[in-house]
Amino acid sequence: MTMTENNRKLASPEAAADVLAGLTDFEQALAFYHQHLAPDTAVNLSVAENVLLYRQSMDKEVFKKIALIPEPNIKYMASAGTPQLRGQVAELLGRAFGRTVSPDDVFGCAGVSSALECIAFGLMRKGAGTPALKPGDEVLIPAPYWQGFNWSFEERPKLKCVPVNLPTEGKDRYRLTLDLIVQAYEARQKAGHRPRLLVLTNPHNPLGVNYDRQLLDEIYAWAMTYTDMHIISDEIYCHSQLDSSSTPFTSAVTLGAYSGFANRIHVVWGFAKDFGLSGFRTGFVVSKNPAVHRVMLGDSDPAEKTHPLPWFTPFDSLKTYVIGELLSAHHDGERYTTYAMKKYPGLLSDSFRAVKGALDQAGIKYVHQDGENSAMFFWLDLTEYLGKRPAPADGQAELLKAEGLDPDEKWLFDYLALKPTEVSLLPGGVMHNPAPGFFRLCFTALPADEVVAAVRRMATALGKLK
Numbered sequence: 001m002t003m004t005e006n007n008r009k010l011a012s013p014e015a016a017a018d019v020l021a022g023l024t025d026f027e028q029a030l031a032f033y034h035q036h037l038a039p040d041t042a043v044n045l046s047v048a049e050n051v052l053l054y055r056q057s058m059d060k061e062v063f064k065k066i067a068l069i070p071e072p073n074i075k076y077m078a079s080a081g082t083p084q085l086r087g088q089v090a091e092l093l094g095r096a097f098g099r100t101v102s103p104d105d106v107f108g109c110a111g112v113s114s115a116l117e118c119i120a121f122g123l124m125r126k127g128a129g130t131p132a133l134k135p136g137d138e139v140l141i142p143a144p145y146w147q148g149f150n151w152s153f154e155e156r157p158k159l160k161c162v163p164v165n166l167p168t169e170g171k172d173r174y175r176l177t178l179d180l181i182v183q184a185y186e187a188r189q190k191a192g193h194r195p196r197l198l199v200l201t202n203p204h205n206p207l208g209v210n211y212d213r214q215l216l217d218e219i220y221a222w223a224m225t226y227t228d229m230h231i232i233s234d235e236i237y238c239h240s241q242l243d244s245s246s247t248p249f250t251s252a253v254t255l256g257a258y259s260g261f262a263n264r265i266h267v268v269w270g271f272a273k274d275f276g277l278s279g280f281r282t283g284f285v286v287s288k289n290p291a292v293h294r295v296m297l298g299d300s301d302p303a304e305k306t307h308p309l310p311w312f313t314p315f316d317s318l319k320t321y322v323i324g325e326l327l328s329a330h331h332d333g334e335r336y337t338t339y340a341m342k343k344y345p346g347l348l349s350d351s352f353r354a355v356k357g358a359l360d361q362a363g364i365k366y367v368h369q370d371g372e373n374s375a376m377f378f379w380l381d382l383t384e385y386l387g388k389r390p391a392p393a394d395g396q397a398e399l400l401k402a403e404g405l406d407p408d409e410k411w412l413f414d415y416l417a418l419k420p421t422e423v424s425l426l427p428g429g430v431m432h433n434p435a436p437g438f439f440r441l442c443f444t445a446l447p448a449d450e451v452v453a454a455v456r457r458m459a460t461a462l463g464k465l466k
């Protein structure tokens, strides 16, 4: 029995439908729907997942060799990761970033979502920088953006995410510039608010681009010199590079600004995307800021005495064991992670080309120029199908409820997700996209042939709307 079959057996359809009704995030609700309620024919391309390496080598080289959980790994462990694990991850990230990363600056926790929240709490502490972050402060984020930033920064730290809308039309559509950020910053300041954090996702989800070094240098130099903002660079997709990409990935830790302002520049990464281990919930903070260190390891300052924050969302002993095995495994005498991250861009690029070919053949538009990187997404432009819903407007069932989505975009989502097409995409509105009609397709959520088959089904359905 496969895991999916096993999971489906765990819930009766009625119980699963009850759980589904209570899920507040659209992407997570879709994932749940596909796992527990969708017929075998339905395909979920909405979720940012990656099956490529598991099937190619990871299952054989790592997981099939894990027989038993050793006794030390059933016990409490350092919640921000053991020294050995932090050292191994620092080495892995040092290779990806192109600059040595000190294990002392690397802290584990349960997912990048948690890593982001930990940094926010860290920056609220004494010595984080002047002034420290406080509830109500604002977080500027170029939009569209991964909607989880709202969970990480708003729900418990009580910061406020402010989208910096990218243009959705014209020759510069979806291009980030320093001007856009400066304008947003100044407008918020003028309105009496405090933008104190800028978050950049590089490579970008959902746009699938690497930011070029010059742009990053400009943005970081401006933010460090003219504002008191901190920057978090979310580099969770840093190994997800196409071999045709002409703009190389640039980590924040290699920028000029990092030499003078390392205390205000923080990076996050995890095994969810590049290694496809989303369910393990692994996240890492890379930061030199002493207040962030104290929040990750615990604070003995009498005024701010706390337990390590990852205690509540730990890099626990089970993760330490399994990820430790992954980091120590070998393939033909080479470290497995080195082998896997050399192999991965080829696998990713093969899937990308296959799916791009299918989209081109079907005439389905997407925002992408040759030479751009693509992380694991196509940003589909389905604007031409907006307003094509046949009358009566209420004649179509809804797969999921979604408040705040443009009704035409939502209709198009349901049209593709329900029978006979049964392909789920993520509506751009979920990711704060400023205009309706764009959808994220994750081309690594399934093997390429299955994604291609799904694209053909979409093409048939969209053809009927023309």
Ligand SMILES: Cc1ncc(COP(=O)(O)O)c(C=O)c1O
Pocket: 048, 110, 111, 112, 113, 114, 146, 148, 201, 205, 234, 236, 270, 272, 278, 281, 282, 283
């Ligand atoms: C940019 C970005 N950051 C963070 C995450 C969440 O990572 P995790 O599942 O490790 O919490 C995602 C997941 O889609 C993401 O796209």
